[in-house]
Each structure stands twice: as structure tokens, then as C-alpha cells.
Amino acid sequence: MGIISRGFGGRRRESVPGLPPGQYLTHDFPVLSAGPTPRIPLDRWRFTVTTETGDQKSWNWTEFQALPADDVTVDIHCVTKWSKLGTTWRGVSLDTLLADVESAADYTMVHSFGGYTTNVPMEDLLDGKAWVAYKFDGEDLEPEHGGPARLLIPHLYFWKSAKWVNGVQLMTEDDPGFWEAAGYHMYGDPWREQRYQGD
Amino acid sequence: MTAPGDRAAALDGNAMAGDLREIFAVDVTSARFMCAGCTHTDAVATLMLWHQAPGLVARCPNCDDVVMRVVRAPDRVYLDLRGSVRLEVPLEGS
Ligand SMILES: [Zn+2]
Numbered sequence: 129m130g131i132i133s134r135g136f137g138g139r140r141r142e143s144v145p146g147l148p149p150g151q152y153l154t155h156d157f158p159v160l161s162a163g164p165t166p167r168i169p170l171d172r173w174r175f176t177v178t179t180e181t182g183d184q185k186s187w188n189w190t191e192f193q194a195l196p197a198d199d200v201t202v203d204i205h206c207v208t209k210w211s212k213l214g215t216t217w218r219g220v221s222l223d224t225l226l227a228d229v230e231s232a233a234d235y236t237m238v239h240s241f242g243g244y245t246t247n248v249p250m251e252d253l254l255d256g257k258a259w260v261a262y263k264f265d266g267e268d269l270e271p272e273h274g275g276p277a278r279l280l281i282p283h284l285y286f287w288k289s290a291k292w293v294n295g296v297q298l299m300t301e302d303d304p305g306f307w308e309a310a311g312y313h314m315y316g317d318p319w320r321e322q323r324y325q326g327d
Numbered sequence: 328m329t330a331p332g333d334r335a336a337a338l339d340g341n342a343m344a345g346d347l348r349e350i351f352a353v354d355v356t357s358a359r360f361m362c363a364g365c366t367h368t369d370a371v372a373t374l375m376l377w378h379q380a381p382g383l384v385a386r387c388p389n390c391d392d393v394v395m396r397v398v399r400a401p402d403r404v405y406l407d408l409r410g411s412v413r414l415e416v417p418l419e420g421s
Contacts, residue, residue, distance in 0.1 A: 311403070
């Protein structure tokens with residue numbers, strides 16, 4: 129009983145220290161999607177880093193799985209106001225994927241199967257802040273949640289954690305991605321409630 | 328790479344009528360769009376709408392490209408039309 133009731137109830141909700149302003153706690157995992165769910169066969173999966181000079185480095189699924197991976201427990205915050213605390217993931221750090229890449233770029237555009245894009249400053253991808261995650265809660269990531277692999281960048285609103293991720297383009301200037309071009313904030317810090325342009 | 332069932336979640340463009348009425352004095356769902364991706368032309372009401380998202384995403388029923396995006400902030404509505412070559416709006420009484 130004690131274990132099951134933890135996290136429920138209004139009193140605890142208000143005392144949760146990990147909840148940014150304007151957010152509420154959820155215990156399920158809502159599925160948000162801007163289009164059809166792409167089904168990517170693993171033998172056609174590829175992740176590609178493209179530098180500002182056009183140099184490319186890429187991994188197929190087998191190569192990607194052979195990279196060192198981290199198990200991380202993080203809180204996630206969706207701009208539609210739900211937050212989910214203590215989620216567990218396994219993924220490859222962007223520090224690993226960008227380690228041998230020659231670049232002076234300060235900005236990146238994250239690309240996905242299906243055409244989704246989102247812009248993230250380079251420094252926000254580095255130093256243990258972002259992963260290409262392929263397991264959630266100990267299981268393979270389901271297509272609805274972005275599988276085979278999605279970006280996980282929990283310190284920004286969750287629209288930045290692009291589902292079905294397939295690459296990062298390094299850029300010398302910032303450009304808006306899919307939602308940023310349609311009115312959402314270029315950076316998206318949940319602790320500063322950067323939901324929309326001008327927030 | 329889309330399973331047939333994945334498109335079943337889409338509403339159609341009629342569900343945008345309320346949001347668009349705040350921006351345009353006419354009922355835009357009766358206007359005709361031309362898709363920037365494939366030049367398919369039809370009524371806005373025929374677009375496939377994805378609404379379980381941070382905004383509304385209306386996709387071309389012919390090629391799945393995004394034709395319109397609507398984002399609601401508390402005090403503003405953003406309408407992104409880059410996926411539309413044009414909107415053809417019928418005039419009253421013509
Ligand atoms: Zn089209």
C-alpha cells in the first residue's frame with residue numbers, strides 16, 4: 129500500500145521539488161505525434177552526423193548498438209504541461225557520437241525519420257546532457273514513443289527530444305525546427321517556462 | 328514505412344474550423360489549399376489533422392506533407408502556411 133500510493137494525492141503533488149512552473153505530474157506516458165508513426169526496420173536504420181562543411185559520420189544499427197551506452201534516470205517535461213519524474217532510459221551519449229567530429233558549429237538541427245526537425249544548441253547536446261535512447265523502462269523503445277531510437281534531452285521541453293531520430297546537422301547559425309518555426313520557443317527551458325516565441 | 332493503422336488517429340480538417348475562424352472572417356475549411364509538396368488541391372476540410380501534439384498539424388491527404396500548422400499560445404495564435412502554395416477562398420455572393 130505504501131509503495132503503491134507514493135506519488136499519488138494532491139498533497140504530494142504540490143511538494144514535488146522536480147516539477148517546473150505550470151506543470152502537473154502524470155504517471156502514464158502520453159503519446160504526442162505530429163504525423164503518422166514511421167516504422168523503421170532496423171536494417172534500414174542509420175544515424176548520421178553532418179558537419180557544417182558537409183562531412184558525415186554515420187552508424188548503422190549494429191554499429192550503434194556496439195557503442196558504449198548509459199543507463200539514466202531523468203525527469204521529462206512536455207510543453208503541453210505534463211511532467212513525468214524518474215523515467216529510466218538506456219542510450220548512447222551525444223558526447224560519444226560527436227567525439228571525433230571536427231566542427232566549430234554552435235548550433236544543431238536534429239532530424240528524424242518522417243521529416244520532423246528540432247533545433248538544439250551544440251552545448252546542450254554535450255557534457256552528459258543528451259542521448260540517443262533506445263530503451264525505456266528496460267524495454268525496447270516502442271514506435272509510438274519514438275523507437276527504434278529517439279533523442280533524449282531532458283533539461284529542455286520534450287518536443288526537443290525528437291522521436292525516430294536519424295541524425296544531427298551541425299550549423300554555424302541557429303535555425304528553427306518544426307515547432308519552433310510555428311511559434312514555439314527556440315530554446316525551450318521548462319524552468320523558465322520558455323513555451324512560445326517571446327516567453 | 329507507415330503501417331496502415333497509424334493513419335487512423337487523424338481527424339480531418341473540419342476540426343480546425345474553430346481555431347481558424349478566430350484568424351479569418353471566412354470559414355477557411357471551405358477554402359481550397361494547394362500542397363507545396365505535390366500540388367494536390369482540395370478543400371481544407373479534407374486535410375488529415377494530427378491534434379495530439381503541441382499544436383495542430385494538417386497534412387496533405389495525397390502525400391502526407393504538412394500543409395498547415397496552428398499553434399495556440401495563451402494570447403496568440405500562430406498559423407504556419409509554408410506547406411501551402413496558396414489558399415483559394417470563395418467570396419460571399421459570387
Ligand atoms: Zn501533397
